[in-house]
Amino acid sequence: EVQLVQSGAEVKKSGESLKISCKGSGYTFSNYFIGWVRQKPGKGLEWMGVIYPGDSDTRYSPSFQGQATISADKSINTAYLQWSSLQISDTAMYYCARPVSPMAIRGAFDIWGQGTMVTVSS
């Protein structure tokens, strides 16, 4: 079964660092982009960026460039989203997702992780 399993919920303080993970299984992890999507409480979905684990090619939405870092370790089929200094405004559900087609981004993500809730307080 193709699936993405994300790390568990996190509760952090403003200014702390954090790295959440997304582990793929059931397919050749290196061949598909992994995207990250944010949903703030009561708000819509926002595309943050993607990474191609095969060569670590990474692309960010202009809205998220410099806000968080996307990385991947293809040896353990895992993608990451990390912050060096969390802000209260980073409180959100974060989803990782895999696109329908290998080696391509077309906006069509058919496999989603269960989501990781990140709560940041002052």
Add this chain to the structure above:
Amino acid sequence: QSALTQPASVSGSPGQSITISCTGTISDVGAYNFVSWYQHHPGKAPKLMIYDVNKRPSGVSNRFSGSKSGNTASLTISGLQAEDEADYYCSSYTTFNTRGVLFGGGTRLTVL
């Protein structure tokens, strides 16, 4: 880079059909046939319902269909059912500023 424009809410009675629009620009919806639609129930992961404008993933009901004209894409749900009540998001590939993805603001579907 603005989100794609969707109506905030739509509603319909069981058995009826509804259409949700998604308006973009010549840099995204109008440029590529890479429009997708997602169904999102609170507390669950989004589910891909339509991709490449009008393709349905395996397992998605044929009550869901997609189309596009110019810079506007549409999702039509026919034979509305109670379980269709959810938030729906469109997305499109874009090359404006980056080669990436834009989401719409989301539409809350209420089945009356």
